[in-house]
Amino acid sequence: MTSTATTTSGTVRRATEPTPILAIDKLPPGQHFISGEFRAGAGNESQAIVDPCTEAVICEVAQGTAADADAAVGAALEAKESWSRTLPKQRAEILLAIADRLADNADLLSRLEALNTGKPLMVAEDDVASSIDSFRFMAGAARVTTSLAAGEYAEDHLSVILREPLGVVGVVTPWNYPLLMAVWKIAPILAAGNTIVLKPSEQTPLTTLKFAELTADLLPPGVLNIVTGLGPVIGARLAEHPDVDMIALTGSVNSGRAVARVASETVKRVHLELGGKAPVVIFADADLAAAAESLRVAGYWNSGQECGAGCRVLVHESVADRFTQLLVEQVSTLVVGEPTAGADVEIGPMISKAHFERVLGHLERAQASGAKAVLGGGALEGSGYFVAPTVLADVPEDAACTLEEIFGPVVTVETFSTENEAVTRANQVPYGLAASVWTLNPQLGHDVASRLEAGTVWVNSHLVLATEMPWGGFKSSGYGRDLSAYALDDYSRTKHVMHNKAR
Template sequence: MTTAAGLTTVTIRRAADTSALITAADLPPARHFVDGTFVEGSADRVIDVVDPCTESVIARIPEGTAEDIDRAVAAAVAAKGQWARLLPKERSELLHTIADRLAANTELLSKLESANTGKPLAVSTDDVGQAVDTFRFMAGALRATTSMAAGDYAENHLSVILREPLGVVGVVTPWNYPLLMAAWKIAPILAAGNTLVIKPSEQTPLTTLKFAELVADLLPPGVLNVVNGYGAVVGARLAEHPDVNMIALTGSVASGRAVARAAADSLKRVHLELGGKAPVVIFPDADLAAAASSLRVAGFWNSGQECGAACRVLVHASVAAQFVDQLVSEVRKLVVGEPLAGEDVEVGPMVSKAHFDRVTGYLERAKKEDVRVATGGGALDGPGYFVAPTVLADVPEGAEAAREEIFGPVITVETFTDEDEAVRRANDVPLGLSASVWTENARRSHDIAARLDFGTVWVNSHLVLASEVPWGGFKGSGYGRDLSVYALDDYARTKHVMHNHGR
């Protein structure tokens, strides 16, 4: 269709037979998973799970209650002692077995994820691969933890540093990467010797429930528990529960604040991976073609529903027009469609009607502020919650679209004239998750990266992740780290034991 801007034509590629994506047999049990088995909820209410490509209901899950959380936490408490006492080698071998089980079910999990979220199959398959790698990395890392050397730091007293499990960890995961974000939490939590209760997003619970089904015979009962439901009820109870030792959330800033407040009374640890508004700072000497090509992926991966997305370009005024032309050329090549519409589909729908309305609302307000729509700019004809891949150019400093996390297939472009202005404006957002710098000047790249107030800064690339390196933000993007050995540290506690050996 032609967008409201009248600048480009985008056609949603539709699958000939959407029923071929998943069958009823592929769906997990529509229940909670507690103490090693699937159980009914304490209430009769259910939540519809909707396919965002067709707007049809594909499953109904129980709407969890505080009572359901209490039951799951009790199971996790009962299981924590035995799980914590396992040798690192034993836990490692179990995590490797989980990775093997996930890898063997890659196609099933990928299709289930795409059916629930609308993701292109290439994105869902990548998610499963990264989830497998997360478990493999943590399986190895837990056998090689390091700490300060034991020794006498006070006369005749030997100090030994121990790393212990926290106990029970509550987890709240988001709708944009249901399986992968669950893996980012579950793998280090189990590796560190904890048990857990996880609440997946009520919009995208299917792969988390399928994960529980696939590994039910591998983990002792109570080690992993899944309770469905809404954050205001189930998430809040999990955060405030006195027997939960830590609450870990990946989600919005508003959700992070709510969880932190609920956790305050019991003084439990809080781990927050929240939103992002990643600046992409492009200097005049940058390889503009490479930057535009990279942003085609980094700005629109997972339909831009990505907290590290390259969504806010700050480009030097002298090359801005050239760069916008190259970026628009790349974006117009993106293939929008349903998961089964072809292996080359790159952009799917927004995950829900509410999020679709949110994203299109930002676009409508940007047009009213006279922001130039270089390509895209609005909704695409339904069914489904599709938005045209969009580039907003000539965006003034302080504009809503350049400051707030749109979380959709939208890149904004601003200009700057000198380095100090670029750094100031890049940092002038409340979020601090990730950023990138584009320049061929090595000295400049080191200097600018050091001055940017973000947890991850890429140089001449964007949105490249690895299990060995940490992921997490500063400022309003939260605290704590996912991936890497830093995640293992987050889910453990340090104990100092001092022995008087004087004679």
Template structure:
């Protein structure tokens, strides 16, 4: 039976002095809120309060936007080389404080230190990539496309951008937004999740001396207040959100009145298509990581297996063997801990509800399937089998340590069922047939399709979805495109 390993007499992950100021960050400094209460930040491993942050108001947002507006002209006029140097300095600063940020991330989210360290490393790489990419942007060549008229295409910053980031990757998702936004010459106001704000605030503290005042601003608070004000604010040129589908709809509706740009990276329900010729061992080993990384609280998680009936029994045997070996526990309980808790009591209850309803529907847990005893919001890594087509657990985003397994008979059926979800973020195809891999990948309606791997990311390639998973792209030069605008200037040079 799975148990959650607890730390015994371990040194705390962070000291009181490691915590960022419990305040908003505006105009280059931490400031107290206008009014409002405090929000408890809870360690999901112990259920104890580790910090309290201010509950932001619309007035706080307006102050931050004013600071960003004042700063936008000077920052936009900086040469790409100058902005690039600042981004490299930010990357250096984050790398210098990598262990501090990883410990703070784990203390706030409960994620294993291996996951938090990977987040910090990817944060550094994100800033380094954008620092280089902004110096190598391309566009349509200047030239005469109408007789005697020279056309020049300019890339311009949008202006001031509002950002809302999620609780599952607070530092990394902030970096995915901040780096291209700053590289493109914009200023921003960011709202971190009220559940996991600590590394974002610490980041702002660490880089405060590297950026002109007002370029980066952080306002704490709840989505219906702070997030809504950012989405509707008349002085913002864009709102960018990583979050749930419901949050994306709310942001898009609020942004419509001012016709500001909207960038949405929303949920997913990634299908994993395992064909008869697949390397079953490699697939099972890959899903041990890709299905349970960050405790399955990952929008690209390999959470929905569609396996050909001829190899289903053997694949499930290998998958269950891999998953049953996962080490669950507190991040302080050992470097080999792979799976932490759910981020909050509310999310723990939500995931537990999916498992209970699946059980009542006759879906069997081949391993896991239950909450774990003791303090903290731990759920056993779970593989659900005997999952019928259309089952709730196979269609809705559980966002926890749960993989569902369905079987298929024909290739066409697999493709159809893979796409029969409201999401279109990511998918993977497992086959040794190169022709099949190209064909199936082309027919899957998902923004990223891996072949014989899953959840492998790189700063050079785009990330984003189709359908209910939103629109816009993070990472790569496509993110720079999203956070800038093109202007056509045409000169009549006829004589």
């Protein structure tokens, strides 16, 4: 539907000079990357890639078919055996070379990411830096995998545990962190000795294609393949393909359900990192100023298009007014603008017109249900898909805006009176990706963190990630872990070899 939400106060900072963020000759080929080279697809259709800041078309990218997916799987299958037999040391050296190549092209990748997504340069630069770190970590982790010690567990028999690659892994990545979410999959999948067929979001494929272009000489042909196109076509084909051993997806709950349903027909393994609705539980003794300052970033990073965002505040009723005042003071200083409008721009647009209207629809319904927009509450004037950073207060319990993933620059504030009420309501959402607890009482912090149903729980902080630590959810947020050595476990299989040594 087309939203009728009115514009709200505030401005979008625009670039004063018409200098483009990236020269047109720096764009990657708009084709599929299969068996080490770019090639046209089996069909003739293409997808327009739109700049969400200006609504102008950046370029056209091939819209793939099932036949293109099959060709990519064939290339990955052909490369599978030789790549799986490389030594961990050899794979690690290649991953480190990829990290160096990304570092050498960090500015280019950051600008391309900002162009395609509209995100501020500070966010895009952080994405690229995290991508580089992910490859460097996985290069080391590939060489130190551990398992149960070899030994005699049955009389006269020596048991040895092997960790083997799965084979061909199909990957589907989202639009909010196109490069970083691709790397979170690519790095451990390659480190474990698998080959890949990856489908980037049809809205944001440019940095993934550029990654393939930049690293084409570092990986053997067929080890990494990229097919652009629509999820119901390419993603579905990868999920059902009999030669794909695993499907890994970062995306919406509905996308995860669809992939898991199709994958079940071939009983292939599934790795899902889905949505979130992270509760932020603030007790009366918390450092309210620190919580508000933290949420200025954790609630609005990447314009709130972040599955771990601290978007749902549950604050004790005795300090709710003071906390809300502090949060509004913090959020009101956020700079909204185009990535070319200055290094201090912190908030960009929604990724697309459809998502822009979806977020505005959530805001309309929230305010109709009784929530009060004490800051923001609607669209910002001008071209592009900009939504004002919003704080919704006086939010009724069980309002849709507290239970559903808005995925925009919106934080809701509701109150609780008792600890048990706070924990119960924090856990009532179907998601279980992330949460945080704010208290100066260490016993309370430890206890409440253990009772929250989330894969990551922060105490007195929110949205701080470390490559060494796992990321993934419970409940409808999916299963499987990105980052850390746990990801290597997800992308490999355990084999027990038992030798009869009786004499």
